[in-house]
Amino acid sequence: MSEEEKPKKLAIIASKGSLDEAYPPLILAVTAAAMDWEVAIFFTFYGLEILKKNKANKLKVAPLANPAMPKPKWMPFPIPNILGVLPGMTPFATWMMNRWMKKAGVKKLGELLKEAQEMGVRLIACQMTLDVLGIKQKDLIDGVEFAGAASFLAFAEDADVTLYI
Numbered sequence: 001m002s003e004e005e006k007p008k009k010l011a012i013i014a015s016k017g018s019l020d021e022a023y024p025p026l027i028l029a030v031t032a033a034a035m036d037w038e039v040a041i042f043f044t045f046y047g048l049e050i051l052k053k054n055k056a057n058k059l060k061v062a063p064l065a066n067p068a069m070p071k072p073k074w075m076p077f078p079i080p081n082i083l084g085v086l087p088g089m090t091p092f093a094t095w096m097m098n099r100w101m102k103k104a105g106v107k108k109l110g111e112l113l114k115e116a117q118e119m120g121v122r123l124i125a126c127q128m129t130l131d132v133l134g135i136k137q138k139d140l141i142d143g144v145e146f147a148g149a150a151s152f153l154a155f156a157e158d159a160d161v162t163l164y165i
Contacts, residue, residue, distance in 0.1 A: 008038070009037060009160050010029065010032040010037050010038070010161045011040055011155055011163070012029060012039070012040070012164075013044065013165065014044070015045045015164070017046035017049025017059060019061040019098070020097060022050045022109050023112075024165045025041050026109065030112060030115055030119060032161075033119035033120060034119065039119075039120075039121045040124055040152065040155045040156075041116075042124045042126060043123065043125050043126060045133075048126070051125055051144055052139055052140060053140065056108070056110040056112075057110045059109065060093075061097050062089075062093065063089050123145065127148050
């Protein structure tokens with residue numbers, strides 16, 4: 001196969017498992033796959049939360065230590081970061097973000113995961129992290145690959161784009 005015929009490759013490392021951090025790797029992966037790119041996402045540390053069975057649509061976003069979180073349009077002033085420690089603020093921020101995504105027509109994370117798999121995106125769970133965190137392979141969604149860093153690096157070594165999200 002000539003260089004011109006080879007599809008572009010996207011390698012993504014997903015290491016965070018909050019709602020706001022789970023969308024970027026999946027949206028980028030699905031977009032690249034739709035452009036006929038070869039795509040692999042390496043889920044490590046807290047990024048494994050995205051792959052847990054029945055978990056993707058239940059991820060949360062915390063407003064504390066998240067100063068970039070925009071304020072709701074109906075609020076006359078930004079929410080002070082310190083208010084993030086109040087009970088109920090994480091559920092409120094999660095509700096707010098889910099509402100924004102729905103209003104913008106963005107699919108839920110579970111749907112994006114399924115779509116990624118249907119499009120051939122490789123979802124690779126870091127075996128070392130599973131061992132470190134005591135997560136069992138059976139705890140993750142079907143269709144996930146299990147590999148170490150060396151296996152992912154073999155994919156990423158000739159990737160056209162490599163992202164750490």
